[in-house]
Amino acid sequence: MTLRPELRIIADMVADGSRVLDVGCGDGDLLQHLAAQRKVDARGIELSQAGVNACVARGLSVVQGDADSDLADYPDSAFDYVILSQTIQATRLPREVLRQIARIGRRGIVSTPNFAHWRMRLQLLSRGRMPVTEALPNAWHDTPNIHMCSVRDFAEMAEGLELTIERTVSLSGGKARDVKPLSPRANIFSEAAIFLIARKDERRRANGGETTAAPSSAARR
């Protein structure tokens, strides 16, 4: 099984043997990869029933639900990583979703299409119509992407939530490279970006400041 390039980069951000929640896990390709190759305790949330059934039939632990309503059920720091791949722009309340991700995960890995990519800017400027590209092929009236943002927008929202962006990977023309989240170049040339985020308190803890015991819920597993 080969992962699509974005998922491969996300998988590489995950430490072996960790606890992972993939929000919007689809047919479970990433979870399957993480469980089989990386000894990860992999869980998923998926909106489509077909996706959920496919995942459970593969032996994965997946529940039907969505990012907007179901993240609130999980306890604090229940996972080492919470992954949200190309989904945050389709949620009703992206800021709340990101806050929940940071609450239930020690780290969050969030990817988003970049609405400030130069092709988007050019289309809007030249045609005066909402851009339609290969990466975002839907017309404005039938797109599931109701909250589009730019790389910079996302970085600023994360900052506003007291989150640290530990890594930003820019995706463009099938290539990936590390960038600074607020780099104007990255905001123009990224088709999409992947952010590795952490709560500021979690980062202090990880840096050896405190020796906080893992919460009982996570320690039991």
Added chain:
Amino acid sequence: MPDDRAQPQPTERTQTLRLAGPRALTLDSGQVLDEVTIAYNTYGELNAARSNAIFLCHALTGDQHAASVNPLTGRSGWWDLMVGPGKVFDTNRFFVISSNVIGGCMGTTGPKDIDPATGKPYGLTFPVITIRDMVRAQVLLVDHLGIAELLCVAGGSMGGMQVLEWMASFPERLVSAMPIATAAKHSAQNIAFHEVGRQAIMADPDWRGGHYLTDGVFPSKGLAVARMAAHITYLSEAALQRKFGRELQDRATVSYAFDADFQVESYLRHQGRSFVERFDANSYLYITRAMDYFDLAADHGGQLSQAFKWLKARVCVASFTSDWLFPTIEAKRIVHALNAAAANVSFVEFATDTGHDAFLLNIPEMFTTFRGFIDAVAAHRGVK
């Protein structure tokens, strides 16, 4: 004690366990049963490591004949589609156990049995039992079979309630659990339907205050009406419409009388008639009561997630779109509580118009999903 009834499948064994002695089984009500018989069936072979045992919990009117021909009705077992060689609960790989619940009427001690203290049938002197009492009896059986850990405990409807009770009360004995088409508490509407059934039984003059066995009669009419009302709740409006519509039974026009003009009436009457041939009226009172009393959150300080605090088992919760008796929202409540307890849970909802009974029916997507779950659990536990 082995029983020498016919064995339609080579691997099936029909047996009974007799426990006698003071306080053989202490019940939630505080009452005790000094003599308890548990009728059970097993399918397949227990492996040397004793790690391949799966316990199946039956629903309200089910019994220990999960996958074998029921000797009383001559019909195949209630989960025949799920249990057998090569099926989801593959008897070539797993040792499958199913027992009749306490309070039942298929061999396990219940109200129709003789009270050793009086020499007469218990009738209404049988103690009121709970879902947890049923599970306690199952634990005694599993102990008797020398099984420390069940690879899976599975069941639908009231069977699902027992699965939830296993998860809450005996979490250390489970590798996995499958509560299907069930709820962590019986809803007001469901209690209401049960009360209609009980009142129908008790309104039958032949019920005789529960003494019908001593008097040599049987409240067939009341029990049949109880079954008819309950049977409607197991289906869905869409399924009834699809199966029967307004079709007439053996006639071209309505009779302007109260015969079973409509096919749906004839069908329900048949359901009622066949039910009274196999089920005890007092058992029906007791078992419906046990379901009514079930409220797992209330048993754990009002918070369902507390019930699952010690659970390490993998859980697969399942519901069906057209089930209005145990609707998907009830399954989601269980899932939310499991998530809050950081349990390892999967949740699937199957699209079908067949209503609550769907878990007993041929739904290939359900089989595929359940097979994936149980195979992953077996692989995880090293069961070949």
